[in-house]
Amino acid sequence: MDRELQSLIAGYLDDLLTAEQFSELESRLRESPGNRQQFVTEMLLHDRLRATMMAEELVSSILIPPATESPGVVGRSRWLRARRLTGAVLSLLVMGIAAFVILWNGFIDTSVSAAATELTRLIAANATETARTYQIAVEDIALKSGKKRRQIPDEKSARPPKPPLDNAVLHVRGAEQFVLIHTLADGQKLLTGCDGRLSWSIRPDGPVRTSRDLTRFSHDLPGHEHSMTFLKIDETLQQLQRGYEIRVLPDDNDRDDLTAEGADNAERLLIAMRRRKMPGPERVEIVYDVGTGEIRQIRLVAMPYGPDRLTIRMTLQERTDFGVSFFEHAQHHGADRTVIEE
Amino acid sequence: MRHWTLAQPVVSAFVMSVVRDFSERDDILQDIAIAVLEQGARYDASRPFLPWALGIAQNHVRQFLRRQRKERLVFGMDMQDLLQTAFQESAEGVAETLVHLRECLGRLDNHEQLLCELRYAKDLKPAAVAERLGMSANAVSKALQRIRDQLRACIHHKVLLKARS
Structure with a gap:
């Protein structure tokens, strides 16, 4: 191995070469195929190192809750800690998470670009609008600063200023029709919705409010802040394609055809990590049917919701089409209620 | 595909x-x-x-x-x-040998793994790594070069072992 060339290549990778040194590297590469071979070898190692470390980072970011992190402390490798924690978790949960481990092993070797093509297929598979009902669960609420976290079961009284999303039910039909039913702390319901002509809000007390602005009462929809509401799934997936790093697990080199027979009920997890400076939830996880591309669960991690960052799970409950009238406000309140159009 | x-x-x-x-x-x-x-x-x-x-x-x-x-x-x-x-x-031939990389990464010491983490998982350039670790950018670059040398040697060793078995 040519040490001098190696040093020039390292400087090139780290962007530390002067213009003179760069010219020297270029002429050394021009000199012989052997030198180019050395360069190619170094590029492959550098590139694979990045892919491997990013995969480890992603695993650790999921396995280690942010509350336990000490961002400023660099004395000990988080990568090492993640590996140790992974081992401990595996030894404790053994059979119960065996499937999960298999998924992750597959994930680590999953290529970024193969995942991108998988997302493209998923977009095509979800281009048709269908009626769906989701059960929403809030897993975690983090304050905007990200420094103080609280778990929902521990502090039920602490609620975001927006209506609570935990236990909410979301009915969706087409790109504009929805009914979002929040259950308030006292058990009463707060509904918002849109039938495609009017958007509306029904609070437990006061008048029913309607608006011809179809977005007027859609502010409480998960993902609304960055237009990632999953009402129109293919469009939201396209947003992920543009602004997120995509991974799919497991990667079995056998996803040539999403409609392949033999993939009945098999599920795959698509993970989208928000790119730097992009708006939206920090991470979006989508569990979908390998055979049909049907999305069964959506998890939005650190999703902006008012002043807070929520981690929520939307689980597909049914695909019954309740018809367009279900999405009209009159179907959800008594005839005696006052209706005000804004 | x-x-x-x-x-x-x-x-x-x-x-x-x-x-x-x-x-x-x-x-x-x-x-x-x-x-x-x-x-x-x-x-x-x-x-x-x-x-x-x-x-x-x-x-x-x-x-x-x-x-x-x-x-x-x-x-x-x-x-x-x-x-x-x-x-x-x-x-293609070189890429196939890199299947041993993860195992070889596990053999690095804590400091070396930290350098890899900051450079490759956190996407920090050597100057930024240097700032966090109190080193010079050139020292970080040299250290990363040594780490890649070690990894290459480890991978080569594993390829040879596999060929013998």
Whole structure:
């Protein structure tokens, strides 16, 4: 191995070469195929190192809750800690998470670009609008600063200023029709919705409010802040394609055809990590049917919701089409209620 | 699709050889993957896949460089062609040996793993790593070079062991 060339290549990778040194590297590469071979070898190692470390980072970011992190402390490798924690978790949960481990092993070797093509297929598979009902669960609420976290079961009284999303039910039909039913702390319901002509809000007390602005009462929809509401799934997936790093697990080199027979009920997890400076939830996880591309669960991690960052799970409950009238406000309140159009 | 999965690490490294910023590389690679999928019908299955995919990658890299002129030091087009040929001819064999990388990474000491984490998982340039660790950028770059040397030796050793067994 040519040490001098190696040093020039390292400087090139780290962007530390002067213009003179760069010219020297270029002429050394021009000199012989052997030198180019050395360069190619170094590029492959550098590139694979990045892919491997990013995969480890992603695993650790999921396995280690942010509350336990000490961002400023660099004395000990988080990568090492993640590996140790992974081992401990595996030894404790053994059979119960065996499937999960298999998924992750597959994930680590999953290529970024193969995942991108998988997302493209998923977009095509979800281009048709269908009626769906989701059960929403809030897993975690983090304050905007990200420094103080609280778990929902521990502090039920602490609620975001927006209506609570935990236990909410979301009915969706087409790109504009929805009914979002929040259950308030006292058990009463707060509904918002849109039938495609009017958007509306029904609070437990006061008048029913309607608006011809179809977005007027859609502010409480998960993902609304960055237009990632999953009402129109293919469009939201396209947003992920543009602004997120995509991974799919497991990667079995056998996803040539999403409609392949033999993939009945098999599920795959698509993970989208928000790119730097992009708006939206920090991470979006989508569990979908390998055979049909049907999305069964959506998890939005650190999703902006008012002043807070929520981690929520939307689980597909049914695909019954309740018809367009279900999405009209009159179907959800008594005839005696006052209706005000804004 | 299977062809692409196998060729992707080489294409990725080729893009990296010209566009060194990791996130920019990722963006270009995603565009290439989509282009490969969309243009799949044009691929002649009687010919090797990698040169075809590298050709698409080359076009995307050039488009990117035309749009982004911020790369301070960029290889000329003739050198990019030479590199594309070099990747085409020798990269697949090398890429296969890198399956041992994860195991070899586990043999690094804490400090070395930390350097790898900051450089490769956090996408920090040596100057930024240096600032966090109280080292000079050149010292960080040299240390990373030593780490890659170690990893290469470890991988080579494992390839030999496997060949003997």
